[in-house]
Amino acid sequence: MKFAVVVFPGSNCDHDAYHAAKHVLGQEAEFVWHKETSLGGADVVILPGGFSHGDYLRTGAIARFSPVMAAVTEFARQGGPVIGICNGFQILLEAGLLPGAMLRNRDLKFHCEHVRVRVEQTNTPFTGRARAGQILSLPIAHGEGNYFADPDTIATLETSGRVVFRYCDASGAPTDAANPNGAMHNIAGICNEARNVVGLMPHPERACESVLGSADGLVLFESVVAAAGELAGHGAARTAAY
Amino acid sequence: MRAIDTALLERHGLKPDEYERIVAALEREPTLTELGIFSVMWSEHCSYKSSRVHLRKLPTTGPRVLQGPGENAGAVDIGDGLAAVFKIESHNHPSFIEPYQGAATGVGGIIRDIFTMGARPIALMNSLRFGSLDGRDGARTRRTVEGVVAGIAGYGNSIGIPTVGGEIAFDDSYAANPLVNVFCLGIAKADALVKGSAAGSGNPVYYVGAKTGRDGIHGATMASAEFDDRSAEKRPAVQVGDPFMEKLLLEACLELMRTDALVGVQDMGAAGLTCSTSEMGSRGGSGIEIDVSRVPQRETGMTAYEIMLSESQERMLLVVKQGREAEVEAIFEKWDLHAANIGDVMTDGVLRVKDQGVVVAEIPNRALVDAAPVYDRPTARPAYLDRVATFDESVLTATPAAQDAWLSLLASPTVASKRWVYRQYDHMVRTNTLVLAGMGAGVVRVKGTNRALAMSTDGNGRYTYLHPRRGAMLALAEAARNVACAGALPIGATNCLNFGNPERPEIMWQFVEAVEGLADACRALDIPITGGNVSLYNETDGQAIYPTPIIGVVGVIDDASTTLSRTFKQVGDDIVVLGENFGELGASEYLKTMCGLVQGSPPALDLGKERALIAFLVRAAAERLLQSAHDCSDGGLAVTLAECAFDTGGLGFEVDVAGIGGAAGVSKALFGESASRAVVSVKPEALPRMMNLARALGVPAAKVGRSGGSRIAISVDGSIAIDCSVAEAEETWTNALGRYFAGRAA
Numbered sequence: 006m007k008f009a010v011v012v013f014p015g016s017n018c019d020h021d022a023y024h025a026a027k028h029v030l031g032q033e034a035e036f037v038w039h040k041e042t043s044l045g046g047a048d049v050v051i052l053p054g055g056f057s058h059g060d061y062l063r064t065g066a067i068a069r070f071s072p073v074m075a076a077v078t079e080f081a082r083q084g085g086p087v088i089g090i091c092n093g094f095q096i097l098l099e100a101g102l103l104p105g106a107m108l109r110n111r112d113l114k115f116h117c118e119h120v121r122v123r124v125e126q127t128n129t130p131f132t133g134r135a136r137a138g139q140i141l142s143l144p145i146a147h148g149e150g151n152y153f154a155d156p157d158t159i160a161t162l163e164t165s166g167r168v169v170f171r172y173c174d175a176s177g178a179p180t181d182a183a184n185p186n187g188a189m190h191n192i193a194g195i196c197n198e199a200r201n202v203v204g205l206m207p208h209p210e211r212a213c214e215s216v217l218g219s220a221d222g223l224v225l226f227e228s229v230v231a232a233a234g235e236l237a238g239h240g241a242a243r244t245a246a247y
Numbered sequence: 248m249r250a251i252d253t254a255l256l257e258r259h260g261l262k263p264d265e266y267e268r269i270v271a272a273l274e275r276e277p278t279l280t281e282l283g284i285f286s287v288m289w290s291e292h293c294s295y296k297s298s299r300v301h302l303r304k305l306p307t308t309g310p311r312v313l314q315g316p317g318e319n320a321g322a323v324d325i326g327d328g329l330a331a332v333f334k335i336e337s338h339n340h341p342s343f344i345e346p347y348q349g350a351a352t353g354v355g356g357i358i359r360d361i362f363t364m365g366a367r368p369i370a371l372m373n374s375l376r377f378g379s380l381d382g383r384d385g386a387r388t389r390r391t392v393e394g395v396v397a398g399i400a401g402y403g404n405s406i407g408i409p410t411v412g413g414e415i416a417f418d419d420s421y422a423a424n425p426l427v428n429v430f431c432l433g434i435a436k437a438d439a440l441v442k443g444s445a446a447g448s449g450n451p452v453y454y455v456g457a458k459t460g461r462d463g464i465h466g467a468t469m470a471s472a473e474f475d476d477r478s479a480e481k482r483p484a485v486q487v488g489d490p491f492m493e494k495l496l497l498e499a500c501l502e503l504m505r506t507d508a509l510v511g512v513q514d515m516g517a518a519g520l521t522c523s524t525s526e527m528g529s530r531g532g533s534g535i536e537i538d539v540s541r542v543p544q545r546e547t548g549m550t551a552y553e554i555m556l557s558e559s560q561e562r563m564l565l566v567v568k569q570g571r572e573a574e575v576e577a578i579f580e581k582w583d584l585h586a587a588n589i590g591d592v593m594t595d596g597v598l599r600v601k602d603q604g605v606v607v608a609e610i611p612n613r614a615l616v617d618a619a620p621v622y623d624r625p626t627a628r629p630a631y632l633d634r635v636a637t638f639d640e641s642v643l644t645a646t647p648a649a650q651d652a653w654l655s656l657l658a659s660p661t662v663a664s665k666r667w668v669y670r671q672y673d674h675m676v677r678t679n680t681l682v683l684a685g686m687g688a689g690v691v692r693v694k695g696t697n698r699a700l701a702m703s704t705d706g707n708g709r710y711t712y713l714h715p716r717r718g719a720m721l722a723l724a725e726a727a728r729n730v731a732c733a734g735a736l737p738i739g740a741t742n743c744l745n746f747g748n749p750e751r752p753e754i755m756w757q758f759v760e761a762v763e764g765l766a767d768a769c770r771a772l773d774i775p776i777t778g779g780n781v782s783l784y785n786e787t788d789g790q791a792i793y794p795t796p797i798i799g800v801v802g803v804i805d806d807a808s809t810t811l812s813r814t815f816k817q818v819g820d821d822i823v824v825l826g827e828n829f830g831e832l833g834a835s836e837y838l839k840t841m842c843g844l845v846q847g848s849p850p851a852l853d854l855g856k857e858r859a860l861i862a863f864l865v866r867a868a869a870e871r872l873l874q875s876a877h878d879c880s881d882g883g884l885a886v887t888l889a890e891c892a893f894d895t896g897g898l899g900f901e902v903d904v905a906g907i908g909g910a911a912g913v914s915k916a917l918f919g920e921s922a923s924r925a926v927v928s929v930k931p932e933a934l935p936r937m938m939n940l941a942r943a944l945g946v947p948a949a950k951v952g953r954s955g956g957s958r959i960a961i962s963v964d965g966s967i968a969i970d971c972s973v974a975e976a977e978e979t980w981t982n983a984l985g986r987y988f989a990g991r992a993a
Contacts, residue, residue: 014583015491017407021678024694038581054676056405059491115400117673146404146673211675216692216808218683 006230007033009047011077011093013068014039018054018090018210025210026051030226039071048233049086049130050077052093054146054208064107064149065095074100086130086229087202091147094194094204103197103204104162105154111187115148119218120185122193122207123173126166129196130232131203131225140177141170141221143207145185150206152188152195162195170194170205251282259286265620272614280552280600280608287518287556288525288615291783296620297749298781301762309775311738317530319363319443319513321777322435323739325803327696330440332366333432335374335704335743335799337782341486342427346394350427351402351488352560357431358408359514359563362497365441365504366433369677370691371403373413373429374704374743374797378422380660380987388417389987391425398488399429400671405490406497410672411680411689413704416881417660418839420708423787428743428780430704430799434693441504443513443523444531445566445592450510452524452535452590455579456496456562460545462486463519463558492561499582500563506578508571510592515562521555523564525598529612531566536599537590539607551600551607566592626759627752635713638833638846643911646841649885649968653917654979656882657889659840663983664893686812686894687877688733690804699807701735703800707881708793710849713834715757716764717849719796721922723768724857725880726800731861732876732925734811734868735802740769742779742798747791749783757794758783765796771854772861774800809868813877814895815928818955820874822891822902823937826860826924827947828884830907830915836881837918850922856946857923863946864925872929872937879924885917885961885969887926889976892959897973899959902952906964916963928954 008026012019019036026049027034035045044050058067068074074096081087081102089097097103110116119142124135135141154162162168170193174183179191186206194205209222256266259282269277269285277285287293295302307315313330314322320334338353354371361368375395378388403410408431435441445452463486503509511531513523520542528535539554549557565586567575572588579586593599598615600608646652656662669684681699682690688703705726711718727737742765747754769776785792804810815822832838833847867873879887884904892900907915929937934950941948959976961969 015405015494017405017494017676021676024678040581055407056491056494059405059489059494061491114397115404115671115673117404117675118670144675146675148404208675211678214678216681217675217678 006233007035007047008049008051009035009037009044010051010053011073012036012038013057013071015057015059016053016055018208022051022053022090022210025213025226029213030230032230037073039073041073042076044076044080049229050080052089052096054091054093057092057096064092065099068096069100078102081202084199084201086233088131089204090208090210091206094206097202097204102202103195104158105152107149108151108153109149110151116185117144117146119144120207121173121175121183122170123177123179125171126169129169129200129203130229132169132228133232134228135224138177140173142212142219143209143222144211145207147206150186150188152192154189159189163190167196168192169196169203251276260290261286265289268618268620272618273610278608280555281610283552283556284521284608284610285615287521289619293518293522294619295781297622297624297783298758299621300623301759304762304766305776306766306769307775307777312775312777313437314440314777316778319360321739321741322364322440323777323801324437325698325700327698328437329693329696330435330437331432331700331801332361332364332435333430333741333799333801334360334778335428335430335741335797336780337743337745338427338429339425339745339782339785342395343391343425346391347398347401348487350395350398352486353427353429354399354402355488355490355493355560356516357429358406358493359516361431361433362500363441363443363512363514364435365439366435367501368408368431368433369679370432370689370702371408371410371430372689372702372704372799373399373410373427374706375415376421376426376708376795377417379417379419384422388422393988395427396668396671402488402490404673406494407676409674409676409680411674411691412684415665415668418708418793420793424785424792426745426795428797432700432702432801441509442511443527444511445527445533445535446531447510447568447592448594450566450569450592451572451588452537452592453565453567453575453586454542454562454589455565455584455586457489457492457559458543458545459554459557460559461549461553461557464553464556486558486560488560495582495584496561496563499579499584503575503578506574508567508575510566510568512563512565515564517558519556519558525612525615527564527566528598529616532596534593534595534597534599534612535590536593538601538604540603541587541589543585543587551602555600624749624755625752626756628756629753635846636848638838638844640910642842642844643914646914649913649917650971652837652841652914653885653969654976656836656840656886657976657980658983659836660984662836662882662886664981665984666981667985667988681807681810682733682812686814688729690733690810692807697806699804699810701730701733701802701804703729704797705729706795706797708795709839709845710834711761711795712793713847714849715760715794717852719761719764720768720852721849722796722798723765723772723774724852724922725878726798727772727774727861728857728878728925730800730802731864732811732878733804734809734865735804736865737772737774737800737802737861739777740774740798740800742776742796744781745785745792745795745797746783747786754791761794761796768854772858806869809871811868811873811876813891814875815891815898815900815954816874818898819931820928820954821931821934821950822900822952822954823927823929824884824904824924824949824951825927825941825946827921828907828916828919828924829921830919831921832915832919835883835918835920837883837914850920852922859945860923860925863941863944867937867940872933872940874928874930876925876927879926880920883918883920888961889959891926891928892973893977893980897957898954899956899973900952900954901956901960903962903965904951905949913963913968917968
């Protein structure tokens with residue numbers, strides 16, 4: 006199983022995603038520089054967190070034009086699992102691979118802390134090993150994680166089961182108090198229509214070892230290793246395309 | 248060019264005798280550009296002319312020291328072939344003028360110092376001092392706090408280096424002169440530290456990073472015939488930081504350092520191109536010749552004077568091996584950076600600056616460096632010390648009941664939780680943070696090894712004001728104790744010495760006393776100083792800040808899994824107080840908060856006892872005898888105990904501590920700040936071994952109670968003094984600071 010960790014200028018969670026995939030999960034992992042046009046035969050693509058291009062203009066707004074994004078888009082179109090974490094999520098929004106946009110956190114401050122999210126959907130490659138309703142403790146670290154979309158988009162996301170993670174309290178209730186940034190419907194993560202592209206603001210890669218305070222993020226990586234294994238088994242033609 | 252007269256010298260901050268020195272060293276009159284170069288290199292900031300003779304008293308060597316003062320940062324051996332590279336620096340004045348950018352560029356500067364040494368920066372910390380949050384200057388102070396915190400967050404978060412800890416104190420003394428001291432630590436291969444020296448005749452000199460603008464040319468050196476009043480207005484006094492540019496520089500430089508094409512590198516911080524060219528040449532025993540017309544410029548029409556003195560941020564100067572230019576340029580191109588060849592290394596020991604081929608400055612290194620003034624300034628013991636040496640104990644009889652006083656202390660900004668602050672800092676990026684911000688010393692693991700590094704920055708200005716020598720000793724002791732509480736052996740320190748105007752003998756006396764005290768403490772605790780920074784002239788309208796030495800101590804934990812934090816872990820653990828309580832309320836947070844007095848003598852410090860306590864904590868942690876450990880400092884034992892119960896999910900405790908005889912004995916027992924103390928929790932089955940170890944190492948240890956329940960119950964000599972739910976006390980402590988900023992947008 007091979008993870009590609011895309012590195013944009015200003016990415017800063019690239020090493021963390023690589024560490025989780027390679028050293029915690031024991032999978033193959035490679036950095037892919039944003040100027041590359043190929044993903045090097047990867048089975049899973051991670052767009053890591055950070056401040057790509059300094060977050061200048063708008064978060065993710067410049068990164069979407071990087072040469073590698075054409076390969077990421079094609080990989081996603083063919084059903085390959087793609088996860089955007091934090092800034093990676095913002096890039097997926099800007100690239101149109103996921104709907105909606107990010108506003109500044111409602112208190113206009115950066116937040117770094119552990120929050121709880123509820124797993125809403127298990128039929129994505131990144132949540133297949135989780136339980137529906139499972140509560141995960143994951144760190145957030147962002148200033149613009151206030152998810153926003155027009156009412157139709159929100160309705161579509163909700164009715165088609167594409168809200169994958171929701172901020173919640175200890176009992177699993179998606180309360181306003183448990184919402185760290187003001188995101189609509191307490192949305193912490195969503196997926197695309199084909200369900201293979203997932204974006205989320207919390208950092209599962211920071212929660213893969215209990216010594217760091219939580220290992221709840223592991224389930225996302227374990228899920229995709231399982232899912233990509235199945236894909237690889239059934240889809241030799243797909244892998245050959247890269 | 249205008250003639251050099253007294254007024255021009257004054258605007259350059261040069262004294263007439265210093266000018267005579269320049270003429271003697273050059274054996275001629277300097278050009279205007281040369282005058283500018285001398286003025287910044289001989290400024291207090293760059294030359295340490297007032298502090299140098301005293302800084303020599305600090306111990307700077309030891310078996311683990313790989314790099315002492317003199318390079319961009321110090322380095323100590325941490326085992327596994329690795330070095331911890333670290334330093335602390337001040338950015339006080341810019342942070343007062345423009346809090347966000349002042350603090351942000353402070354962070355940017357210290358990060359450059361670390362990666363310049365070939366180290367990957369992995370942790371940031373900061374020590375901040377502000378005026379009171381309420382009162383006459385409260386509104387301005389709150390704005391300053393918000394700006395400084397946002398600036399530190401904006402830079403550190405963006406570049407992706409976790410801010411793992413720090414400390415903040417509030418006192419009127421800093422109202423018009425806040426302190427922003429920033430610390431950075433990086434990891435390098437011990438045998439691959441990079442030096443800031445230029446060598447090898449003919450090797451090309453490269454300039455990389457942001458373009459040079461007119462920003463940061465110091466007000467005092469802005470005098471020149473070419474400037475008029477209107478151009479001066481356009482010039483920002485504080486530089487603007489660009490963390491994205493620095494992130495690119497960081498990655499590109501580290502990539503370059505993995506090749507062997509690099510000879511030396513230095514960042515352009517204070518005094519920009521002037522300082523980097525002259526210091527690199529001087530260290531390498533060589534000369535550097537540059538042509539300023541080849542320096543990338545942001546503005547048109549810049550003079551050589553301006554280019555040499557600009558303090559634009561995010562710029563690096565590199566010397567690379569001749570013949571390897573293409574390889575070096577390719578690395579920077581990859582990161583979308585342009586490396587400009589601006590000159591060459593020469594053998595003549597001269598800094599030569601040309602502008603389009605015309606020589607505009609030609610200064611031998613020895614004139615700039617060796618001939619630099621060094622002052623042993625007069626000192627005089629300040630008269631105020633006699634006025635404040637003692638306090639009238641009768642004030643203690645009018646203080647509120649213990650529990651009310653305790654809650655007031657928990658809500659005082661200096662003692663209260665700093666969650667409102669550290670929540671704005673990314674303290675987890677790089678997935679190394681083993682002790683989360685606010686939970687004790689900063690602790691990061693070193694990936695690829697079993698080790699972790701602990702770090703703490705501390706300093707109590709009130710203590711140092713009341714007793715400069717002891718205050719500095721206590722600062723080192725507290726930082727070392729904090730690191731030891733995490734289970735780490737302290738192995739090195741860096742200092743940031745914040746003082747007033749050294750030309751006043753009373754300030755100089757404070758400085759000398761503090762440095763000598765620090766030197767004694769370093770020797771006694773076996774912790775060398777590997778570098779740091781001196782910040783003088785911290786005064787506004789003739790009013791100096793409290794003398795505030797901030798000491799950063801770094802410690803190593805051989806087995807990262809033995810790392811400790813401050814919090815009690817489970818019901819039924821024994822609680823042990825280490826050290827002795829002498830009930831010392833002089834200079835205490837209690838005396839200030841409850842009585843409004845900054846008086847009395849700070850706690851006595853027996854360095855032998857401190858050393859024993861540190862040795863005990865390190866060994867007990869390594870032998871896994873402890874569940875938690877927390878240093879006892881601001882607010883005394885009752886505050887320390889409470890902090891052990893906070894952030895545990897409401898785990899309470901019941902203790903009975905020994906009283907102090909005489910008047911106000913309960914207050915002294917609960918709030919006295921005697922040094923060399925810590926609170927630890929221990930599984931009952933480990934208690935006998937722990938007590939034996941304490942006895943063997945000569946550390947007083949008293950079991951005072953047990954964890955459990957949901958209340959904090961503290962008795963003194965069997966009489967209940969404090970009985971409060973953890974939830975109520977924690978709410979007070981957690982939210983006190985944020986309330987000052989509630990409803991305010993950044």
